[in-house]
Amino acid sequence: MCRLLGVVSAVPVSVSDAVDALTLKDFVALTKIHGDGWGIARVDRADGLPQVQVSAGSALDDAAFDAATAQGRAVASMVHLRWATNGLAVRPENSHPFLADGIAMAHNGSIKPIAPLEEMLEADTAATLRGTTDSERYFALIRQHRRTAPSLAEAVRRAVAQLRDRYPEASLNALLLGEGQLVAVDAHAHSRLPTEDIEEITAADLPAEHLEDYFALRWARPDDGTLVIGSTGFGDLDWQPLPPESVTAVSLSDLSMSLHPLDDGTHG
Template identity: 30%
Template sequence: MCRLLGWSSDRPVTVAELLGAPALERLQELAAVHAHGCGMAWYGDDDAELHAHRSALAAGDDGDFLRFVHETRTRRGLLHLRLATPGLGLEVVDTHPFVAGGTAFAHNGAIFPQDKVDLLLPPGASQPAGSTDSERYFSRLRSNIGHKQGSAAVAHAAGRVLSRMRWHGMSASSLNALLLTPRELHLISLHDPEAEPADVQVWPADYTTHPPYLDLSLLQRDGLSVVASSGILREETGVTRVDAASVVTLDDRGGVARVSQIPERIISPLRRSA
């Protein structure tokens, strides 16, 4: 399980500036728990090139990550803190974001059973570099989207990923993800809103209260939009919860271009039979 952060701004901004001191401190605290790797992808000021960095180090131990947060000015980007699913690799090739076809992708969740995740790969796909379900999810999502663009296309593609999983007897509590393209940033909110991680520490030990782990939030203010996993944007004014089966698309000017519903929902077998 992991933490996600994405943003779009009408001006170059650092992560530290767009979050502000309280949220940045919470991000740093979460990074000490989600410590199995970190990464980011971004577009800079008047720069059409997609930049990316991945590390197997915890964010607090990665100098490039820290310099990026405090010094690199971007217009759109995403950031990922990894808490690895047991049984999956801990190498750089297993860390997020994954980059292919001019897009970057980061995921929070786990797909089971692990011995079936290769069934997500589209026909003719090359063998993934790493061991993760996330890289295979990205491959199928990219194939489903094809040459289409926009929020509705991403929502339909995510729904088809979930349908394929069910067809092959796979399950997941969360397919939450960020997809960064040359013109947009898509937040895929696809999770069971009543599910919570079990038997694993996902919050800093001194957190006395915390929100539902899989919830995603949206903050819009002053020419920028921020989307984030729970625990990062908490007390900030104007934060709204994102629907658990939707895609929120941020444009390249700091606004929300569209929100589209995903035609499938994740509901745990226990809740379905109740």
């Protein structure tokens, strides 16, 4: 399980300046349990390729994280705080965002059992995997669909719809950055936190939203030139819910939003 934060801006800006320092501080405070690694992806212009920086350590009191979020300026950024799924190693290759084919991706959820997901991957796609996470395999499935899909958003929608049929209770929430867009997946309609995770959140005294709607994704416009997408549990912004069971694409060139429901109406 993880926390996600995405920023799109009309002009290059740091994550800290885009969301304000207090909101970022709230976000980093979630490392009480989301301390199994962090990562950030950014693009410096609307048609640029994402660059990714990851660590297997906690973001709290990490000078590299502070520099990445306070000094790195970009027209789009996404930040990930990892809470490792039980049994998965805490090491850099398992830290999000993953980067391949000019696209970066971070996931909040758990896709179990992993074997059916791996069976969806063609041999050449599977050969590109570096780590052991279900999240990286989810990303690989998206990249596989991108070969035939007319757009990144449609490739994401197809992959999520395919996974939803096999994993109806999994959280497939994700952020992707690339091809001039920040793409957000809000797909968690039947997801529930395991009892042991609820107990850990309670013991860590995290915000009540973590228990009320841990998997929700929200968006806000702090000003006319900035759009933010984030998980629950941090920030006093004017948050609005993302449309459920859908893919939302934000254009880096003009901050416009387009909606792609998982059920595209082709099944009657």
